[in-house]
Amino acid sequence: MSAWAQHLPALQVGVPLLTTPIIVLLRPHGLAWAAATLTSCFTFFIAVMLTLAVLDGQQVQYSMGGWPAPHGIALSVDAFSAILLLIVTGASTVALLAARQIVNAEIEASRQPLFYTAWLLALAGFVGILVSADAFNIFVFMEISSLASYVLIAGGSDRRALPAVFKYLVMGTIGATFYLIGIGLIYLMTGTLNLADMEVRIREVSDQKPILVAAGFITIGLALKAAVFPLHLWLPNAYTYAPVPVTVFLAACSTKVSLYLLLRFDFFLFQPNLLNHNIQFSYFIMPLAILAILAASSLAMIERNLKRLLAYSSIAQVGYILLGASLVSLIGLTASVIHMFNHALAKAALFLCVACLATRCVNLRIDSLRGVAKQMPWTMAAFLLAGLSLIGVPGTAGFISKWYLITAALDEGLLGVGLIVVVAAGSLMAVYYLWRVIEVAYFDKTNEGTKIVGEAPLGILVVCWLVVLSNYYFGLAPWLSTTLSSAAAQILLGQVP
Amino acid sequence: MTVFFGVFLLTLLLIVAIAMVRTDNLFVAVMLGGIFSLLMATIFFLLDAPDVALTEAAVGAGVSTVLYLAALALTAEREKIHTVHQIKALVVVTTTALLVIFATFDNVQFGDPTAPVHVHVGPWYLENTQRYMDIPNVVTAILGSFRGYDTLGELFVVFTAGIGVLFLLGARPKKDTEAAETLIPQQSETSEGLRNYLIPRLTGRLLVPIILLFGLYVQFHGEYSPGGGFQAGAIIATGIILYALLEGEAAALRVVPQWMLMALMAGGALLYGMVGIVGMLLGGQFLDYSVLADNPVVGQQVGILLIELGVGMTVSGVLLSIFHAFAARDKY
Numbered sequence: 001m002s003a004w005a006q007h008l009p010a011l012q013v014g015v016p017l018l019t020t021p022i023i024v025l026l027r028p029h030g031l032a033w034a035a036a037t038l039t040s041c042f043t044f045f046i047a048v049m050l051t052l053a054v055l056d057g058q059q060v061q062y063s064m065g066g067w068p069a070p071h072g073i074a075l076s077v078d079a080f081s082a083i084l085l086l087i088v089t090g091a092s093t094v095a096l097l098a099a100r101q102i103v104n105a106e107i108e109a110s111r112q113p114l115f116y117t118a119w120l121l122a123l124a125g126f127v128g129i130l131v132s133a134d135a136f137n138i139f140v141f142m143e144i145s146s147l148a149s150y151v152l153i154a155g156g157s158d159r160r161a162l163p164a165v166f167k168y169l170v171m172g173t174i175g176a177t178f179y180l181i182g183i184g185l186i187y188l189m190t191g192t193l194n195l196a197d198m199e200v201r202i203r204e205v206s207d208q209k210p211i212l213v214a215a216g217f218i219t220i221g222l223a224l225k226a227a228v229f230p231l232h233l234w235l236p237n238a239y240t241y242a243p244v245p246v247t248v249f250l251a252a253c254s255t256k257v258s259l260y261l262l263l264r265f266d267f268f269l270f271q272p273n274l275l276n277h278n279i280q281f282s283y284f285i286m287p288l289a290i291l292a293i294l295a296a297s298s299l300a301m302i303e304r305n306l307k308r309l310l311a312y313s314s315i316a317q318v319g320y321i322l323l324g325a326s327l328v329s330l331i332g333l334t335a336s337v338i339h340m341f342n343h344a345l346a347k348a349a350l351f352l353c354v355a356c357l358a359t360r361c362v363n364l365r366i367d368s369l370r371g372v373a374k375q376m377p378w379t380m381a382a383f384l385l386a387g388l389s390l391i392g393v394p395g396t397a398g399f400i401s402k403w404y405l406i407t408a409a410l411d412e413g414l415l416g417v418g419l420i421v422v423v424a425a426g427s428l429m430a431v432y433y434l435w436r437v438i439e440v441a442y443f444d445k446t447n448e449g450t451k452i453v454g455e456a457p458l459g460i461l462v463v464c465w466l467v468v469l470s471n472y473y474f475g476l477a478p479w480l481s482t483t484l485s486s487a488a489a490q491i492l493l494g495q496v497p
Numbered sequence: 498m499t500v501f502f503g504v505f506l507l508t509l510l511l512i513v514a515i516a517m518v519r520t521d522n523l524f525v526a527v528m529l530g531g532i533f534s535l536l537m538a539t540i541f542f543l544l545d546a547p548d549v550a551l552t553e554a555a556v557g558a559g560v561s562t563v564l565y566l567a568a569l570a571l572t573a574e575r576e577k578i579h580t581v582h583q584i585k586a587l588v589v590v591t592t593t594a595l596l597v598i599f600a601t602f603d604n605v606q607f608g609d610p611t612a613p614v615h616v617h618v619g620p621w622y623l624e625n626t627q628r629y630m631d632i633p634n635v636v637t638a639i640l641g642s643f644r645g646y647d648t649l650g651e652l653f654v655v656f657t658a659g660i661g662v663l664f665l666l667g668a669r670p671k672k673d674t675e676a677a678e679t680l681i682p683q684q685s686e687t688s689e690g691l692r693n694y695l696i697p698r699l700t701g702r703l704l705v706p707i708i709l710l711f712g713l714y715v716q717f718h719g720e721y722s723p724g725g726g727f728q729a730g731a732i733i734a735t736g737i738i739l740y741a742l743l744e745g746e747a748a749a750l751r752v753v754p755q756w757m758l759m760a761l762m763a764g765g766a767l768l769y770g771m772v773g774i775v776g777m778l779l780g781g782q783f784l785d786y787s788v789l790a791d792n793p794v795v796g797q798q799v800g801i802l803l804i805e806l807g808v809g810m811t812v813s814g815v816l817l818s819i820f821h822a823f824a825a826r827d828k829y
Contacts, residue, residue, distance in 0.1 A: 007777055007782075007783065010773075010777070010782070010783035014770070014773065014774070014783060017649075017653060017770070018766075018767070018770035018771075018773075018774070020653075020656070020660075020766070021656070021762075021763035021764070021766040021767040021770070022763070022767070024660065024759070024762075024763050025759065025763055062782065062783075063782055064645070064646035064782060064783060064784055065642055065643070065645050065646065065776075065782060065783070065784040065785050065786070066781050066782040066785040066787065067642075067643050070617070070618050071618055071621055071622065071625075071643055072643055072644065072646075073644055073646045073647060110667070111664055111667050114660050114663055114664035114667070115664060117660050118657070118660055118661065118664060121653065121656075121657045121660065124653070128650065134647075136647060137646065137647055137650065140647050140650035140651055140654065141650055143650075143654045143657075144650060144653050144654055144657055147654065147657040147658060147661060148657050148660075148661070150661065151657070151660065151661035151664055151665065154665055155664065155665075178593075181593075181597060185597075185600050185601075187614065188601070188612075188613070188614065189613055190613055190617070191612075191613035191614040191615070191616060191617030191618060191619070192617055192618060201613075201617070209599065209600055209602070210600040210601065212600075213596050213597070213599060213600035214600070216596065217596070
C-alpha cells in the first residue's frame with residue numbers, strides 16, 4: 001500500500017483518464033455504466049485517501065515522469081484542492097449511481113458507451129485541473145473537461161440542448177483562450193509554467209504592465225467559465241436542457257473548479273505581486289457578487305421551469321462564494337471555500353430530487369407538478385429537506401456557510417451590515433422560490449387527467465436521500481468541511497502581504 | 498531579412514483574416530481558412546519552429562479544411578446575415594487586441610537572448626536532452642518526455658473530440674432508425690467519389706502512397722527531425738481521406754473499417770497510458786521512461802517511440818472517424 005500511496009496524485013487523474021479507452025469498447029448493455037460507476041467510486045476513494053494524507057499534514061507532491069519541478073510537470077495536493085477533489089469525485093459518483101434508468105430512457109444503447117466515456121473524461125479533466133501545479137497543464141485538462149462537458153450537455157434527447165450548448169461552447173472557449181493569453185503573458189515575463197516557481201519569479205518582475213493585463217485576462221476568462229454574474233448567460237439553458245444526471249454532476253462541481261482556479265491564481269500570483277491588488281480584487285468582485293445574489297435570485301423567483309429555477313439559484317450561490325472571497329480575510333475565505341462544499345451538497349441533493357421527478361413526470365414545469373407530493377412523498381420530502389439546506393436553516397450544511405459568511409461580514413463594520421442585509425435578502429428570496437415548488441407540490445390539487453405515477457425508482461431515491469442526509473450530517477458535524485476550508489483559507493491568505 | 502519576411506507574411510495574414518470575416522460565402526471562408534493556416538505555418542517556420550509549422554500545415558491547412566468541407570456538405574453554402582452582434586463582437590475583439598498590444602509594448606524584444614523565456618528552463622532542456630535521451634530533436638524530448646504528461650493530456654483532448662463527434666452525430670431520430678438501415682445500401686452505391694473523373698483520380702492515386710509513406714517517415718523520424726505522432730497521424734489521415742474522396746467513402750471503409758478506426762482511437766490512447774503505468778510498476782514515477790530498459794537513455798528512447806506511436810494511432814483514428822461521421826450523415 002505504501003508503495004502506491006506516493007502515486008496517489010497520478011492515480012487520481014490516471015484512473016478515470018485511462019479507463020476511458022476501455023469503456024468506449026464495452027458493447028454489452030449496461031456494462032459501460034457499471035464500469036464508469038466503479039471507476040468513479042474508485043476515484044472518489046483515491047480523493048478520500050489524498051484528503052486523509054493532507055489532514056495528516058503531509059506534503060503531497062508528485063513529479064510526472066520523474067523530472068524535477070520547473071522542467072517537468074508537478075502535481076500537488078493541499079487542503080484547498082483536497083476539498084474540491086472530494087466535491088468533484090463525490091458528485092460524479094452519486095450522479096452516476098442515479099444515472100442508469102434515466103440514461104437508458106434518453107440515450108439508445110449503442111451510444112451509451114460513448115456517453116459514459118465522455119463522463120469519465122469530464123471527471124478526469126476536473127481532477128486533472130485540481131491536482132495540477134502547472135499553468136499550461138491546467139489549460140490542457142481544462143480543454144478535456146470543457147469538451148467532455150459540452151458533449152454531456154448535448155447528449156440528451158432534448159434538441160433545445162444544442163443551441164444552449166453552442167452558446168456554452170463559444171463562451172467557454174473565449175474563457176479558455178483568455179486564460180491562455182494570460183498564461184502566455186506571465187510566461188513571457190517569468191519563463192516558467194510551474195505555479196510554485198512562477199510565484200517566486202513573478203516577484204522579481206519589475207514591469208507590472210504585462211502582469212496586470214494577465215491578471216485581467218485570467219480573471220475574466222475564469223469568471224466566464226465560473227458563470228460569475230454578468231457572464232453567466234450560458235448557464236441556465238445549458239443546465240436546463242442537459243440530461244438530469246449530467247446536471248447533477250455539473251451543477252455540483254463545474255463552476256466551482258473554475259472558482260478554485262480564480263482564487264488560486266489571484267491569491268497566489270497577483271495579490272503578492274501587484275500593488276493594492278487585494279483592494280482592486282474586492283472592489284471588482286464584491287459588486288458582482290452582490291448583483292449575482294440579488295439578480296439571479298429574483299430571476300429564480302419568477303422562473304417557471306424547475307431545472308432553470310435551480311440553475312438561477314446556482315448563479316446566486318456563486319455570488320455567495322465570491323462575496324466571502326472578496327472580503328480578503330481569513331473567515332471570509334473560509335466561508336467561501338466551505339460554501340463551495342455545502343452548496344455542492346445542497347444542489348446535488350436538489351437536482352437528484354429533480355432526477356426522481358424526471359423519471360415520472362412528463363415535463364418539469366412547476367405547473368405540472370401540482371399535487372405531486374401525494375404520489376411521490378419521499379421525493380418531495382427530500383426536496384423539502386434539501387431546500388432547507390440551500391436556504392441555510394440551522395442544523396443543515398447551508399447554515400454553516402451562511403454563519404461563517406455573516407461572521408466574516410461582521411468584521412467589516414458598516415459595510416458588513418450592508419452585506420448581511422444582502423445575505424439575508426438572498427436567503428429570503430431562496431425561501432420564496434423554493435416555497436413556490438413546495439406549495440404547488442403539496443397543497444395544489446392534482447391536474448385533471450393526470451395519471452397516477454407513483455414513487456421514483458428505489459435506486460435513485462436511495463442515492464437522493466443519501467445526499468440529503470449528508471447535508472444534515474455536515475450541518476451537525478461540520479468538522480471535515482471546516483477543517484479543510486480554514487486550512488485552505490490559510491494557504492490562500494499566506495501569500496498576501 | 499527575417500523581419501522583412503515576417504512583416505510581409507503578417508500583412509498577408511491580416512488581409513486573409515479580414516477577408517474571412519467579411520465573406521458570407523462559407524465555402525470561400527473555409528478556403529481562406531486553409532490559406533490562413535498555410536501562412537501561419539510559414540511564419541512558424543520563419544520563427545525556427547518547424548515542428549509547430551508541420552503540425553499547422555498538416556492539421557490546420559490539411560485535415561481541418563477537409564472536415565470543414567465535409568460539414569459544409571451538410572448545410573447551406575451561404576451564411577444567414579446576422580447584424581445584431583457584430584458591433585458587440587467588434588468591441589470585444591478590439592479591446593482584447595489593444596490589451597494584448599498594451600501588455601507587450603516596449604517589453605521583451607523579439608529574439609532578445611536575455612528574455613526570461615530564454616534564460617530559465619530553456620537552457621536546461623538544451624543542455625540535458627543529450628545526456629538523458631541522446632536524441633537531436635529537443636522539441637520531441639520536451640513534448641515526449643519532459644512534459645510528456647501534457648502530451649498525454651493533449652492526446653486525450655483529441656480523443657474527447659472524437660468521442661464527442663461520434664456520440665453527437667451518431668444520434669438519429671428513433672423512428673427513422675429502421676428506415677435508415679434499409680436506405681444505406683442504396684445510397685452508398687451512388688457515393689462513388691471521383692470515380693468518373695479520370696485525371697484527378699489518376700493523379701490522386703499516385704499521391705496516396707507517397708502521402709502515407711511520408712506520414713510513416715514523420716512518425717518514426719520524429720526523434721531526429723521535425724515531426725512526431727500528431728503530425729504523422731494527421732498526414733496519414735489526410736492520405737486516407739484523399740483515397741475516400743477519389744474512390745468513394747465506402748471504398749475507404751473497406752480499407753480501414755469502422756472497427757479498426759475505433760481500435761486505433763482507443764488503442765493509441767491506451768498504449769500511451771500503459772507506457773506510463775509500466776513505468777510506475779517498474780519503480781519509477783508515472784510516465785517515467787528511464788526504467789523501461791536497463792540503460793535509462795535507451796529506456797527514454799523506447800518510451801518516446803512508443804508514446805509517439807500511440808499519439809499517431811489515436812490522431813489518425815480520430816480524424817478518420819470524424820470524417821466518416823460527417824460523410825455518413827447525409828445518408829439518413
